[in-house]
Amino acid sequence: MSPKYKLILTSFVVSTLLMIVKFIAYYLTYSSAILTDALESIINVVASGFAFYAVYLASLPKDLNHPYGHGKIEFFSAGLEGVLITLASIFIIFHSLQGFVNPLPLNDLNVGLVIISAGALINYFLGYAIEKEGTNQNSPTLIADGKHLKLDAMSGIILIIAIGLIILTGALWIDGLASIIFAVFMGISGIKIIRKSIGGLMDETNDNILHSIVEILKNNQKKEWIDVHNLRIQEYGSDLHIDCHLTLPNYWVLDKVHDTVHEFEEILGKEFDSNVEFFIHADPCLPDCCHHCKIENCPIRQHEQTKNIEWNKINLSLNQKHFLEDIS
Numbered sequence: 239m240s241p242k243y244k245l246i247l248t249s250f251v252v253s254t255l256l257m258i259v260k261f262i263a264y265y266l267t268y269s270s271a272i273l274t275d276a277l278e279s280i281i282n283v284v285a286s287g288f289a290f291y292a293v294y295l296a297s298l299p300k301d302l303n304h305p306y307g308h309g310k311i312e313f314f315s316a317g318l319e320g321v322l323i324t325l326a327s328i329f330i331i332f333h334s335l336q337g338f339v340n341p342l343p344l345n346d347l348n349v350g351l352v353i354i355s356a357g358a359l360i361n362y363f364l365g366y367a368i369e370k371e372g373t374n375q376n377s378p379t380l381i382a383d384g385k386h387l388k389l390d391a392m393s394g395i396i397l398i399i400a401i402g403l404i405i406l407t408g409a410l411w412i413d414g415l416a417s418i419i420f421a422v423f424m425g426i427s428g429i430k431i432i433r434k435s436i437g438g439l440m441d442e443t444n445d446n447i448l449h450s451i452v453e454i455l456k457n458n459q460k461k462e463w464i465d466v467h468n469l470r471i472q473e474y475g476s477d478l479h480i481d482c483h484l485t486l487p488n489y490w491v492l493d494k495v496h497d498t499v500h501e502f503e504e505i506l507g508k509e510f511d512s513n514v515e516f517f518i519h520a521d522p523c524l525p526d527c528c529h530h531c532k533i534e535n536c537p538i539r540q541h542e543q544t545k546n547i548e549w550n551k552i553n554l555s556l557n558q559k560h561f562l563e564d565i566s
Contacts, residue, residue: 241371242293242297242371242375242377242380243290243293243294245367245368245371245380246286246289246290246293246368246379246380246383247290248364249282249286249289249364249368249383249387250283250286250287250290252360252361252364253279253282253283253286253387254283256279256282256357256360256361257276257279257280257282257283259353259357260272260275260276260279260353260354260357261276261279262353263276263349263350263353263354264276264350266349266350267349267350269350269401269413272350272353272354272397272401273330273333273417275354275357275390275393275394275397277326277329277330278323278326278330278390278393278424279357279390280326281319281322281323281326281386282361282386282387282390284322285315285318285319285322285382285383285386286383288315288318288319289315289319289379289380289382289383291315292311292312292314292315292379293312293377293379293380295308295311296308296309296311296312296377296379296474296475296476306472306474306479306515307474307475307477308474308475309473309474309475309476309477310438310439310474310475311475312377312378312379312438312475312476313378313435313436313438313439313473313475314435314439315378315379315382316378316379316381316382316431316434316435316438317431317432317435317436317439319382319383319386319431320382320428320429320430320431320432320433320435321428321432322428323386323389323424323425323427323428323431324424324425324428324429324432326421326424326428327421327422327424327425327428328421328425330417330418330420330421330424331417331418331421331422333417334414334415334417334418334421335414335418338411338414348405350401351398351401351402351405354394354397354398354401355394355398357390357391357394358390358391358392358393358394358395358398359391361387361388361390361391361394362387362388362391364387365383365384365385365386365387365388365389365390365391366384366388367384368380368383368384368387369381369383369384369385369388370384371384372384375476376473376475376476376478377475377476378434378435378438378473378475378476379475382431382435385427385431386431389424389427392420392423393420393424396416396419396420397416397420399416400412400413400415400416401413438473441472441473443470443471443555444471444473445551447471447473447478448469448471448551448555449551450509450510451469451471451480451506451554452549452550452551452554454505454506454509455506455549455554456549458505459549460498461532461533461534462486462487462498462533463484463485463486463498463502464485464486464487464523464527464530464531464532464533465483465484465485465521465523465527465530465559465560466482466483466484466485466549466554467482467483467485467553467554467555467556467557467558467559467560468481468482468483468519468555468556468557468558469481469482469554469555470482470555476513477513477514477515478510478513478514478515479514479515479516479517480506480514480515480516480517481516481517481518481519482518482519482554483518483519483520483521483557484498484499484502484518484519484520484521485520485521485522485523485527485559486498486520486521486522486523487522487523487533487536487538488522488523488524488538489537489538495520499518499520502518503516503518521559524559525540525541526541526559527559528540528541528542528543529541529542529543529544529545530543530544530545530546530547530560531543532546547560
């Protein structure tokens with residue numbers, strides 16, 4: 239079983255056990271703050287269960303119906319988790335406001351404090367491990383699940399402080415206030431997760447990955463790479479699809495073009511831990527390319543090199559050759 243499966247399965251089992259324990263704590267205390275934590279645990283269980291399925295589906299090989307693989311399911315999984323978090327935050331605010339109108343007596347807060355403290359510690363360390371693995375594997379599902387568990391741990395810290403203040407002061411309104419504060423924070427986090435997942439589903443450019451690619455190309459730039467443009471990046475869960483146009487000397491034979499394109503792909507691919515698929519379109523150079531071409535002793539040069547174009551994420555991404563406009 240891969241580390242992905244082990245972490246997601248662990249998350250599901252731990253979330254289920256914590257959910258049961260937290261609801262027991264709520265029925266012992268009748269605390270809105272503890273109910274907040276228990277309700278979020280339901281989301282943890284549902285999200286972890288769907289995340290396990292998403293990781294399995296994303297690992298399936300490409301087929302005729304899914305020529306780019308099944309990785310997009312990871313963005314859908316992360317988005318679902320964000321929706322559940324946001325809906326839970328709305329319910330928690332509604333329940334907490336009712337508690338201000340019809341407050342219930344709180345009991346056995348010391349027991350609740352111990353349970354919430356233990357749950358917060360477990361969720362934080364598990365969430366940290368899952369998010370770290372998700373970052374290493376560029377997995378939106380693992381990252382979202384890890385962030386969610388760490389968010390649950392932060393809620394535990396807020397609730398611990400709230401329950402401690404109630405024990406010290408006897409002010410029952412602190413219980414509802416703590417729930418509302420965390421629910422707002424939780425809702426904002428849920429919306430951010432939804433926003434990121436929608437961006438992934440719509441092939442929004444990942445600025446961090448684009449920046450990495452631009453730096454790799456700049457640091458490994460060859461003289462024969464006359465021009466790179468129309469650079470596009472698509473994320474399929476933890477897999478990447480990169481395509482671009484590479485301008486090469488028009489007098490080269492096909493074998494040399496093929497070898498250069500292969501070298502170009504190897505230089506880019508070795509810098510990423512995830513699976514990378516390339517589609518590199520080779521363009522022949524035109525006379526106007528001479529103005530920024532660095533090839534020495536070129537047999538077909540018609541103009542001297544007059545400018546040096548600095549490659550950046552703008553001019554590499556545009557669908558035009560650099561000789562049309564210098565955007566450095």
